[in-house]
Amino acid sequence: MTHGPVPHNPGHAGGGRMGGPSRVSKADQSQLTLHPVSLRRIGRLFTPYKGPLLLVVLLITGSSLVSLFQPFLVRGVIDDALPHANISLLAWLVAAMIAVAAITAVIGVWQTWISTRVGQGVMHDLRTKLFGHLQAQSLGFFTRTHGGEVQSRMTNDINGMQSLVTNSATAVAANVTTAIGTAIAMIALSPWLALISLIVLPPSVWVARKVALLRRDITLKQQAHMATLQNYVDEGLSVSGIRLAKTVGSTGRDAERFSGASKELADLEMQSQLAGRWRMATMQIVFAAIPAVIYLAAGFPVGGEGLSIGTVVAFTALQSGLFRPVMGLMSVGVQWVTAMAFFSRIFEWLDLVPEIKEPQQPASMDLATVRGEVRFEHVDFAYDGHERNVLTDVDLTIPAGTTTAIVGHTGSGKSTLASLLPRLNDVSAGRVLIDGVDVREMRFADLAAIVGVVSQETYLVHASVRQNLLVAAPDADDEQLWDVLEAARIADLVRGLPQGMDTMVGARGHRFSGGEQQRLAIARTLLRNPRVLVLDEATSALDNTTEAQVQAALDHLASTRTTLTIAHRLSTVEDAQQIVVLDGGRVLERGTAPELRERGGAFAELSARQREGAGEVDAH
Incomplete structure (x- = not known):
């Protein structure tokens, strides 16, 4: 029987020294061993929302496919309508471009509304379930557990999952659909230029994994420090806590203790914001340089033979449209790894077996x-x-x-x-x-x-x-x-x-x-x-x-x-x-x-x- 939460050591990641970004700390390994996070279990949170989720996927797919028409319309404007002064064709192409933008915008608002409702519904269900489950725990659980830890998991951990549940899941579907559709369109326009553009994807994925592991370590430390900070607030700013501090003269020490914990949390936030920035910045430079490489490749006889200006412009637009979802997927990957720590902590408490249980076959009492x-x-x-x-x-x-x-x-x-x-x-x-x-x-x-x-x-x-x-x-x-x-x-x-x-x-x-x-x-x-x-x-x-x-x-x-x-x-x-x-x-x-x-x-x-x-x- 599980009798209480596993304590989280605020300095668990390498004893305060950040190790290599691909190295998983012993504390992380222990957490995942004791409380592994099953993707199937996370998926069950969305089971009551199957219908809305299916509609969201259809909307995302439709929006991604419609948006792919835009570069081809641009090619038609540059290669056909403008050189031949075909005003009728130009009007139709421009009208189609506006229609594509309007359709994708409307679909985007609709999809955001549905996905947000689903995400908030899932978070509401999880918060309510955790609150009710903790109420079922015995008094012993609450005597063993800091009030700040309870508040941290009920608020910070669930809020930490919120962006993943509300935005990241739909972002994955949108980015995957857009990336696949864009890659197919690029190959259809020019296999040679597509090869040059797609060759940077493997190193991008590798960099994303390094950054994700680095940020996960920092996030777990942040959550432990946040629980400590909330415990200081709970103890120091209650009526009883203030009375004690004023009567024993500990207000200065309490403020200093809180300041130290807050400073550590601020330092961790700095580490989190800067984690992997140089790697990501390098990839952004590479992505920015790709259009220039495409223009260069288009000038060579082998790769550029038969390419029109409109094709090159359309291809460049597609290429930028490819790297945006790829970068989005990398960002979602970081968020996902981070959120798994939150899921682990929440599921850890949801898996606690109440020491005092409701009887399965209760006696009938008048x-x-x-x-x-x-x-x-x-x-x-x-x-x-x-x-x-x-x-x-x-x-x-x-x-x-x-x-x-x-x-x-x-x-x-x-x-x-x-x-x-x-x-x-x-x-x-x-x-x-x-x-x-x-x-x-x-x-x-x-x-x-x-x-x-x-x-x-x-x-x-x-x-x-x-x-x-x-x-x-x-x-x-x-x-x-x-x-x-x-x-x-x-x-x-x-x-x-x-x-x-x-x-x-x-x-x-x-x-x-x-x-x-x-x-x-x-x-x-x-x-x-x-x-x-x-x-x-x-x-x-x-x-x-x-x-x-x-x-x-x-x-x-x-x-x-x-x-x-x-x-x-x-x-x-x-x-x-x-x-x-x-x-x-x-x-x-x-x-x-x-x-x-x-x-x-x-x-x-x-x-x-x-x-x-x-x-x-x-x-x-």
């Missing part, structure tokens, strides 16, 4: 009749790659409509146990059941409707209060929204805001205090009306006054539901029907608060420490 009985049945859990269990043989039942509190020292596995219920993690052994149904057999949508989570880390999107609530229930009306705000003890505050529920909460909700954010999160959870509630350290970061306000809202939320509470302050779980003490991932003891104090065990010790102020139970 959400209206769910009672909410929760059972942890001999549960073991270990994080991927770790041999030591975080949880071992946890056997626990939470009757429907009751509250169970989980307490224990730091690292005892409390939050990990809570994460198994909404399937943020999956058990390594054993089962987690709701009303006797394994959560791994439930649809994600059903499980999300049954289990609600309020955690210590509240996340509010940068939108209005209303939009933050509607994330949980898009069809809720204003009456429902005010009802949950009342229940969460925050309706009066929202009414007093400048725009009421339409007031923006700010980036990550920083317009509001921690307690206010928590109560908005509680309101959002209430809107979904879950039968099972997980309260994971929901008040641990709050002061006593704010905690009392939030706790009142939580008590209301938990009053009619099955509730699993991860407790920070033991005073908040005095009324729980069941308290479970974890230690080292095992259940140490269980019972009500009075029963556990009377036993004088671990809970009594923790409770005494908190009362004496000697320490608090942390639950990470």
